[in-house]
Amino acid sequence: xxRLHTSFVLGYHGCDKKTGEAVLAEGGALSPSDxxxxxxxxxxxxxxxxxxxxxxxxxxxxxxxxxxxxxxxxAMSAHxxxxxxxxxxxxxxxIRRLHGAMDKAGEPFETVRxxxxxxxxxxxxxxxxxxxxxQIAVRSTGNIKGYFRVSSL
Numbered sequence: 001x002x003r004l005h006t007s008f009v010l011g012y013h014g015c016d017k018k019t020g021e022a023v024l025a026e027g028g029a030l031s032p033s034d035x036x037x038x039x040x041x042x043x044x045x046x047x048x049x050x051x052x053x054x055x056x057x058x059x060x061x062x063x064x065x066x067x068x069x070x071x072x073x074x075a076m077s078a079h080x081x082x083x084x085x086x087x088x089x090x091x092x093x094x095i096r097r098l099h100g101a102m103d104k105a106g107e108p109f110e111t112v113r114x115x116x117x118x119x120x121x122x123x124x125x126x127x128x129x130x131x132x133x134x135q136i137a138v139r140s141t142g143n144i145k146g147y148f149r150v151s152s153l
Contacts, residue, residue: 009077011046011136012150014058017071024073024149029141040112041095043137044144046075048113053133055153074148077111077138099139110140 013020013030023030034042047054051072058070095112102108119130138144 008145009046009048009136011048011075011077011138012051012054013044013046013073013075014054014056014061015071015073016058016062016067017069020071020073023147029144030073030075032139032141033137036092037089038092038137039095039116039135040114040137041092041099041139043112043139044141046077046136046138048134048136050133051150052153053131072150072153074150076145076148077136077143108139110138110143112137112139 015030019030022028030044032042032044038045047057051074054072055070058067058072061067062070099109113134113136115132115134117129117132119132122128122130
């Protein structure tokens with residue numbers, strides 16, 4: 001008897017259009033980020049269930065000269081384990097240390113998921129902020145079951 005795993009996550013990755021189109025056309029993979037300020041440590045970053053936020057990030061990156069044309073690619077990922085600054089060096093250092101300990105123990109995290117508060121309050125006294133979001137860093141690309149085109153934002 002086999003079991004089907006029904007737990008999956010739809011994520012959205014902001015990137016340059018050339019990169020996104022190449023992944024969709026050639027069946028390739030996105031490259032992981034490994035910067036010291038990555039919020040969840042090394043991995044391929046996705047905005048969970050939020051293609052609009054992924055596109056806003058890609059637009060921001062394009063305005064800074066990092067991308068020519070902002071684009072969003074969707075991905076379906078199997079979910080295995082979970083775990084008001086744009087550059088989060090300390091968060092990254094903590095996650096990297098945790099990755100090292102878990103890798104050494106032979107139980108590496110394949111994905112890391114975090115909720116981040118970001119932006120201005122939605123209204124005075126609110127605990128909700130404009131850009132609060134869930135991000136996922138996929139460390140094991142085998143967990144990405146497929147990419148898809150995002151039709152409209």
